[in-house]
Amino acid sequence: MASAALAGGADAGSARRPAPATIWLLALTGCAAAATALAFALTNEAIGAELGEPLVIALLNDWITVSFVSCGLVAWWRRPESRFGPLMIVAGFVNFLTTLSWTTSDVPFTIGQSLDLLAPVLFLHVFLAFPTGRLDSRFQRVLLATAYALAIGLEIVRMTLGGFGPHNLLEISSNVGAQEAVTRVQLLGVAACCLVGIGVLVARRRRVGQPLRGSLALLYDAFGLALVMIALLFGSLVFDGPAVAEIRWATFVALGLAPAAFLVGLLHSRLARSAVGDLVVELRGDPAPAELRDALARALRDPSLELVYWLPEFGSYADLDGRPVRLPSRDGRATTQIDRGGEHVAALLHDPALEDEPELLAAVTAAAGIAIDNGRLQAELRARLQELRGSRVRVIEAGQKERQRLERDLHDGAQQRLIALSLELSRLEESLDDDPDARLRLVEARGEIAKSLDELRAVARGIHPAVVSGHGLDVALEQLAARAPVPVRLSVAVPGRLPEHLEMAAFYLVSESLTNVGKHAQASSATVVVSRAGGQVVVEVVDDGVGGADTERGTGLRGLADRVEALDGRLRVWSPQGGGTRLRAEIPCVS
Amino acid sequence: MRVVIAEDSVLLREGLERLLTENGFDVVGSCETADDLLLKARSYSPDVAIVDIRLPPTHNDEGMQAALELHARHPSVGVLVLSQYVEVGLAMKLLAESADGAGYLLKDRISDVKEFVGAVERVARGGSAIDPIIVSTLLSRQRRDDSLSDLTPREREVLELMAEGRSNQGIADKLVISLRAVEKYVSSIFGKLGLPSGATDSRRVLAVLLYLRS
Missing domain, CATH: 3.30.565.10 (Histidine kinase-like ATPase, C-terminal domain)
Structure with missing residues (x-):
């Protein structure tokens, strides 16, 4: 799939930070590209007729290129584990490559023209892949694949049908009518993909929810605006709407603003790091373990934050009171594990929006280190206490069961037999009316049994009432x-x-x-x-x-x-x- | 007289059957569960049912529940509950509605055949039979205002026998005194304790027990 190949190719740096030399080289290349595009525009009078003022168009195009490349470099440097930065850089350079169509040589022109619509689709890709650089659903991957097919496939088909002037190497026949029909399909198709993309962004923006995540909302707004403008521009082109030139300029401005909004977000999370400073000061006051969660919640600006401790002996997480806690299996909560000295010690359950600020999470958890150890000790102690209490209850219950069993055995066994025996003696007594001596002895025997029964009753009652x-x-x-x-x-x-x-x-x-x-x-x-x-x-x-x-x-x-x-x-x-x-x-x- | 027995110990059940048969009772049914007892009590319309307080399956209070149900639903059937321990609370529970045709005895009592047979007959005729231990426990109970101390020793004896459910004639036989004398003691007791006199045998049992319990 095109999207995977592009993103994968740009993501060669994986989790390691790119070398500074690479960054500088790419930055210089970006500047050179911007200058080159400007030169193309100024030396080719032909584009003036098609796109309006060449200087304005070239500067606006450079604004996009520079914006994407520079923000992409910052993002790559700050979050080497994310593919988002490289993806932005690729989008920026492809945007530059489209300006090759402003040249008058056959090969550069053909390349530039064939990439003409790839740039907007790449922008769509960038917006949807925020913040990880990956598309997180099959639906999005299908959407992007469709968009790429429209942008590249139909562009080449279009070029074979002619109508691009003398430098088009792909021209096979000259069928302007068919070419225009294909163009309509292509533009409307890409515009539709952008509209769907807006839907995806709106849904994501809703999930952000928290008032404190304003920068994130701004980001989605900027992305959404850029997509709206692309769709509007393509629609205007197909239906010959008014003020196409102005819409084009506005679109270029909006596209260049989107990476800037991303930079604002990064700055915001830098500001959030000052909260980490506050946290460090607060932790120096050696807060009680119960206050640690509140301090972390403030630093992370997530009031719903939960802090749970890992108790290896119990093989489970527990809260501060030692009660076992099960980690949620992705029901709208995200989990960040906290390790210390290579040992897993705790986990934070937080708003998924925090995953967009991994540095903040890392800084906060690092700052909370010792306090977390203290909390964990307390949780472990309480868990042991609970276990002890549980076993005490079990001992008492087991004792009680055993006593109950003993009492029942006495009741069903000895007591019943003695009563039956006494009854038999009594009947024997009745039948012995002519032997007063034997009768007397039987009465005495029954008296003994009655005493035994009384004693047995007292014993049984003592064992279990x-x-x-x-x-x-x-x-x-x-x-x-x-x-x-x-x-x-x-x-x-x-x-x-x-x-x-x-x-x-x-x-x-x-x-x-x-x-x-x-x-x-x-x-x-x-x-x-x-x-x-x-x-x-x-x-x-x-x-x-x-x-x-x-x-x-x-x-x-x-x-x-x-x-x-x-x-x-x-x-x-x-x-x-x-x-x-x-x-x-x-x-x-x-x- | 027709008797039904519910007792889960085979030894005792058979002993009871023999004992009652030998003393002129007609044992129309014997069983070992509470459900069976209720079934037999309905189908054989006995005069009295003798029920072990602990019956299967849990041996907790199935016998007591069956006795209470029988007592409430078939007032014509006397119910005599046998238990290896006697509790004031249980006696009061059994007699809560009325003491007519209700008895509660320690199991040991069956070996005193004459007394036991007398108790079964009393309950079968709609009277009552309360174990002497219950009565003595209630009598020995500590009280704030002890009007019992006004009773003469003889009156106390009569009160005990009365509380066990005996008739005036029964008390007279037991103490070997005249019926007339018993009647005199009884009205004196009722006067001293401030109880309404002239009640039937089982009514006065309840009155005395409730008085002693309060």
């Missing part, structure tokens, strides 16, 4: 309140059932607290309130006893705190001397 999992917190707490050592006012305002581990925690909390009230508080009454509000379950046990409960001494309260904290909750105890004890647990509860 089945009533909690079976019938819910309110039922289980009622029994606790009924057996409490002081009068208890109980209020359970929790609609429906809570997750089992929460019910279990609340049950143990109340059970342990009421036991403490009986042991230490010397209280005359207590209140137990369980409620659910704002995504958390709140358990409160208040007594009117002597207070002074020590949260640190004694394993009771510490054990309760552990249980609550394992569920990500918080246990607080107020126990002033003589002022009673108030224990409040808040446990998060989603669902």
Whole structure:
């Protein structure tokens, strides 16, 4: 494909900066080309008749050539990894080559004339290939291929049909009518391609969106204007519109302005680098990791910026709180990876428009280096904490499951058998009405079994309070309140059932607290309130006893705190001397 | 009297079947799941259903749910819930609507055949049977204003038996005193506790339990 060949040929420098000598040589060649074109125009009186004032036309043509070549050189120097600069340089020189048609020698004339419409198509190519120098969709490649075919293919066809004067080496026959028809098709075709190109640019400009990216919007406006002018000029030529000469001049001016807009954009991103300076100053103040993101967002002028850290041990990205983050798979967000010392440390998720300013991104990420390391350490620490908390919950849950299984085994096994045995003894007793001694012994045996059952029940209940999992917190707490050592006012305002581990925690909390009230508080009454509000379950046990409960001494309260904290909750105890004890647990509860 | 049994332990289920049959009951159905129980209770119209509180599949509260449903939908069928632990909260849940034809006993009680058979008969006739542990737990409950302390020891005994669901005659037999004496104690208790007297056996069970619970 023509476009690929052209772009590929110009992109030989790949990611390395071009040698300064190359730049200077190309710059000098550009100047020489401009001078040569001027000379062509001034020495050939024939073009005056066709295009208007030769000097004006030559100067405007040089304006385009110089503009594209010089801006192309700057772009190549600044972004050697992009093909955009070389593509602009090629466009500039091809624009010069078209002026060969102003000469009166056969070969240069034929070459110049055959390239006549290639220049505008190359401009279209440049505009669509911004900023990488590549066309990013199949549609655009097809559009450009069509345009190139129209520009070169039909030009040669046109030249074979004659009508270009005595220097046209390609002329085979002289069929002016056919030539003019082909010209119309060619001009309208290229104009249509330009109009489609405008559509593509408008769509891209919409995506830029952000107010701070004004220079980028200006750039697309300049590109769009140039394409509008090309289309307008070709339309006027085909339909013999008025003021063709003026339109031509305006078109040339607009075409030369487009690379200038690109230069303004580059300057703008240079200005943006002063934001990097601000960032460096800010980072010198050693900001907290939480502030780093904001500082980076300011420096990059992207309020939507996200900073995620790479945790190799976990094999995933995480935010500052250690929560795992998945990188978006191109849903309107772009990702820039940050490496330090050859090691991948973090990634920025940002507006795709920032990809047009790779130097800014590179400078900002380089400046943020140490602060990013700090943030990453924090993220790693928090991730470990979360992992630890998770494993604590799992340990508690596993313990609970195991206890539940044990209780069930006791219930289904020993307890049932003992009851059945007692029942059998009882029936035996009925049948022995004439042996009082044996009856007495059977009654004693049944009494022993009853005692065993009581003990077994106490053991089973200690292992796992089945009533909690079976019938819910309110039922289980009622029994606790009924057996409490002081009068208890109980209020359970929790609609429906809570997750089992929460019910279990609340049950143990109340059970342990009421036991403490009986042991230490010397209280005359207590209140137990369980409620659910704002995504958390709140358990409160208040007594009117002597207070002074020590949260640190004694394993009771510490054990309760552990249980609550394992569920990500918080246990607080107020126990002033003589002022009673108030224990409040808040446990998060989603669902 | 027609009985349906829902108990998932084969040992106990068969024991219960034998025990009840030997004592003149007609065991019209026995099963091990709550769904089966509801089905059998509908098709065999028993006088009483004996239900284990923990039934498959989860062994959590299927038995209790079935008992509550039966109690609400078929008031003519007495429901006697058996459990290896007795909880005040569960008793109150079962009796929430009425204590008519409702019973809640510790499983161990079945080995005291005479008492157990009496309880099943009471529930089948629309009376109630509340486990003594429930009653004693409620009685021992700490209170701010303890009007129970006004009761004489004998009155306390009568109150306990009354709360278990026994009739005046049943209380008289149990304490080996005259029916007349029981009636005197009962009206004295109701007076001291400020409860409305003259209720049927099961009504007064609920009244006493609610009083003790408050």
